[in-house]
Amino acid sequence: MGRAFEYRRAAKEARWGKMSRIFPKLGKAITxxxxxxxxxxxxxxxxxxxxxxAKAQNMPKNNIDAAIKRASGKDAADIKTIHYDGRGPHGTMLIIECATDNNTRTVANIKSILGKNGGEFLPTGSLSYMFEHRAVFEVKMPENADLEEIELELIDYGMSGAEVNEAQEDDEEDTLIIYGEYDSFGELNEGIEKLGLEAVSGSLKYIATNKLEFSDEQLEDVEKLIDKLEEDDDVQNIYTNIA
Structure with a gap:
């Protein structure tokens, strides 16, 4: 999603009950x-x-430990990460990442939510040409950081690009967003750690190759759909072509 849209989403998430909405999804990602x-x-x-x-979202340590422990339990045996393609209002395209132990249930839920909120479920792989699967890390900006030196070092570990994410609030810090190829995740993470950079987050994400601008009114319709999708316990992440 685009920077402005991501910030609006983050502000909305801050108003949601983290225990009921955010922590279960973070826990499932850990599991x-x-x-x-x-x-x-x-x-x-x-x-x-x-x-x-999870720590960046202030998830308690006992929740994190419990999520790790669940990975060895029988309830986690059938959990798989699956991606679904969808079309949202006003020509938005969505890749919906889910962690589920029942694909039939999850597909039915996603189809229903899309259909009721101006969207459409698409055959898997329909959007593969519109998105790139990339390794994405967000790290805290060190004091007096030499960005050029950091970038030169990380190129050897598979970095393909980087950009500064400027803080939106006075009490926040600037961060550095680092991009790499899908299969460079482990190597790039190793490079980040060797440089002593503190990672805020890191994951494999789908990034649109051609992002589009939408009006505020159009984005409100899209946000309604995304809100409904995120209410589903199986939905972990949603990637869009919003600039």
Whole structure:
């Protein structure tokens, strides 16, 4: 999503009850990462970053530990990460990332939400040519940082681009968004750690190759759809072509 739209979404999330909306999704992301790569954060970069993301949202340590423990339980055995394609209002395109143990249930829910909110469920893979699957990290900007030097160092670890994300609030800090190829996730994470940069978050994301501008009125319609999708327990992330 575009920077302005992401900020609006973040402001709205701050008004939601984190315990009821945000923490369960963060917990599921931790469980999936631990299930895929093992429960030891030192040996599992995806888990390490899922934990960092949860901590950035002030998720309590006992919740994080419980989410890791669930990865070895029978309830987590069938949880898989699945992506669905959809079309939203006004020509918006959506890739909807879910973590589910029941694909039939999740598909039915996503189709229903899209249909009731001006959207349409698309065949899987329909939007593959419109999005790139990229490794994306957000790190805190060190004091007196030499951005050129950081970028030169990280190119050797698979970085393909970077941009400064300026703080939107006085009590926030600027961060650096680092991009890499899908298969460079582990290597790029290693480079970030070797440089001593503090990661705020890191994950594999779908980024639109051709982002579009929408009016505030159009974005309100899109936000209504996204709100409904995010209310579903299986939905983890939503990627759009919004500039």
């Amino acid at each position: 999936v990462a631990a299930k895929e790569g093992g429960p030891d954060p030192d040996m599992n970069p995806k888990l390490r970053l899922a934990i960092a993301t």
